[in-house]
Amino acid sequence: MTVRFLRDPMSLAGLGVILLVFVLTMAAPLLSPHDPLPVSLAERLQPAGNDYPLGTDPLGRCLLSRLLFGGRMTLQYSLSVLLIIILIGVPAGLAAGYLGGIVDSILMRMADIVLAFPNLILALVVTGVLGPGLINILIALALVSWVQYARVVRGMVLSLKEKEFILAARASGTAPGGIIWHHLLPNVLPPVAVMATLNLGSLVLSISTLSFLGLGAQPPLPEWGAMINEARNYIVTQPQLMLYPGTAIAVTVLGFNLLGDGLRDVFDPQGFTRPRAYGFGKGKQPVFVAGAKRIK
Amino acid sequence: MTFLSGRNLGKSYFTSKGLWHKEEIRAVYDVSLDLDLENARGAGSRSGNTGLVGESGSGKSTLARLISRLEKPTTGSLRFKDEAIGDLPEKMLLPFRRQVQVIFQDAAASLNPRHTVEKILSEPLRNFFPGMKRKERLERITEIMGQVGLSPDHFERFPHEFSGGQKRRLAIARAVIINPDLLICDEVTSGLDVSLQGQLLNLFLELGDRFGVHYLLVSHDLPAVRYLCRRVLVMYAGRIVEDFPAAEMAASIHPYTRALLESEPSLDGSFSPRFLPGEPPDPSAYPTGCPFHPRCSEKKAVCSEQAPIFKKVADNHGTACHLT
Numbered sequence: 001m002t003v004r005f006l007r008d009p010m011s012l013a014g015l016g017v018i019l020l021v022f023v024l025t026m027a028a029p030l031l032s033p034h035d036p037l038p039v040s041l042a043e044r045l046q047p048a049g050n051d052y053p054l055g056t057d058p059l060g061r062c063l064l065s066r067l068l069f070g071g072r073m074t075l076q077y078s079l080s081v082l083l084i085i086i087l088i089g090v091p092a093g094l095a096a097g098y099l100g101g102i103v104d105s106i107l108m109r110m111a112d113i114v115l116a117f118p119n120l121i122l123a124l125v126v127t128g129v130l131g132p133g134l135i136n137i138l139i140a141l142a143l144v145s146w147v148q149y150a151r152v153v154r155g156m157v158l159s160l161k162e163k164e165f166i167l168a169a170r171a172s173g174t175a176p177g178g179i180i181w182h183h184l185l186p187n188v189l190p191p192v193a194v195m196a197t198l199n200l201g202s203l204v205l206s207i208s209t210l211s212f213l214g215l216g217a218q219p220p221l222p223e224w225g226a227m228i229n230e231a232r233n234y235i236v237t238q239p240q241l242m243l244y245p246g247t248a249i250a251v252t253v254l255g256f257n258l259l260g261d262g263l264r265d266v267f268d269p270q271g272f273t274r275p276r277a278y279g280f281g282k283g284k285q286p287v288f289v290a291g292a293k294r295i296k
Numbered sequence: 297m298t299f300l301s302g303r304n305l306g307k308s309y310f311t312s313k314g315l316w317h318k319e320e321i322r323a324v325y326d327v328s329l330d331l332d333l334e335n336a337r338g339a340g341s342r343s344g345n346t347g348l349v350g351e352s353g354s355g356k357s358t359l360a361r362l363i364s365r366l367e368k369p370t371t372g373s374l375r376f377k378d379e380a381i382g383d384l385p386e387k388m389l390l391p392f393r394r395q396v397q398v399i400f401q402d403a404a405a406s407l408n409p410r411h412t413v414e415k416i417l418s419e420p421l422r423n424f425f426p427g428m429k430r431k432e433r434l435e436r437i438t439e440i441m442g443q444v445g446l447s448p449d450h451f452e453r454f455p456h457e458f459s460g461g462q463k464r465r466l467a468i469a470r471a472v473i474i475n476p477d478l479l480i481c482d483e484v485t486s487g488l489d490v491s492l493q494g495q496l497l498n499l500f501l502e503l504g505d506r507f508g509v510h511y512l513l514v515s516h517d518l519p520a521v522r523y524l525c526r527r528v529l530v531m532y533a534g535r536i537v538e539d540f541p542a543a544e545m546a547a548s549i550h551p552y553t554r555a556l557l558e559s560e561p562s563l564d565g566s567f568s569p570r571f572l573p574g575e576p577p578d579p580s581a582y583p584t585g586c587p588f589h590p591r592c593s594e595k596k597a598v599c600s601e602q603a604p605i606f607k608k609v610a611d612n613h614g615t616a617c618h619l620t
Contacts, residue, residue, distance in 0.1 A: 164400040164406040165409075170386065171397060
């Protein structure tokens, strides 16, 4: 299982990118050459050089430092949102699926209402009501994203709870709480882990989007989306201001997606690798399950 | 005091047809039965073993799930040692579950794929003997694994590392590890090759003799039932149509039972099957009167009008048929 993951160049690349981004951004206070906040108009729009590896922005702040600290902000908030929606979505899905009845109806109707709106638009509305700020977009994103987890987990529980090993656990005297904890949760978590990895990419994107629109990180705080917003006016004369945070977002999202795809293959119970549209690994033919008839 | 008794047990499932209309599917309908294990004690091996036979869809598996209280009966009452258990919540059922265990048809599906053998076999011990220490549990697990014919040092393995026959033994080990009085076996021999079936039935007999476990064997495998059981219950269309001693198969009265027995192939070459015409009735629309009358070769006028009542014809023989 692990071997399959390590042999796949795409998953490895994803893992590498994510590790790199994490190390760079989490070590931002150590790595960044300057303080990302103080304004110094005398040094505005400096070109890349010795003092400023990536140059400075229109307010004379070191671009590299802002990029590192901005990524820290984006990743921290994406992970927080993810943690919150897993902590809400998974228990909600377990409860709805296992208990059924009125609990299921209430939770799923709530989910239906949320799903009836486009995610980002709904998050925009919630932030509009709560006011701009990173904590508020965190709440807004959590409110609109937990439903996917609740839905998926509920679906898995519905099929799992008809399995005979759940009946057998009941016959062995295990209480409903024990069945959920010992039998349902361990079978539900691997797919949730895959979903969470794939979801992180889109969360990074959502947080950046909301910050770009001015609803998330407020100036002077660095954040990738907010940085792109600040660079808007200089898109023709100083395109690198927008390119650096834009590339950072794209690379991070790509990394999470590759990693998620790799994890999904690892947890795939069928146990054979699908050839990928973008795969360049040699010999990536689908390996058929032993015993399957070969067509000549 | 009867060990387990059901009175007029029924289980219906509802499917919605359209927005308001619901269709009732009666999987089990007005079943009364007593499983008396006290009288069976000391009366020799197999004496408390009961077979439940019938064709697919006759409701025998549903009945097994009702009397193991994995499903709640929709009608009727279920009593365990004179205590009504039909409506009890799960945590009040522990004393009942302690004595009545179940083995499922698909042993592989009845074992959690993410649990080791130790965890699987510990589960009933933890629930029924909360004070047991891990060391004592491991001793008991080692002991039971030897008794069901598994290698005792395999307790760190996962279910998928075992063969089909070993998984069945594992499922049996989990059920008998707490020494239950009654073991409900739902189609345990189906889908196995004959030698494995034989091994399992002999294991059942051995465990029965050694620990005093009695069996309710739900099966459509007549030879297995005849081998293991003293008493046979025949189900048709959700009802028990005949209850007779396994040794006196020839004395069966109900036309359905006789058709079932005659459809069994034999090895001596005298096999001339007599096939029943027609099909089993639709459980959402049983025929009026006796549910078997459309297929019965001996039906009378009364059969299509009045449902037969279950009557005793001898001390240990009863049937629901107008012909008696």
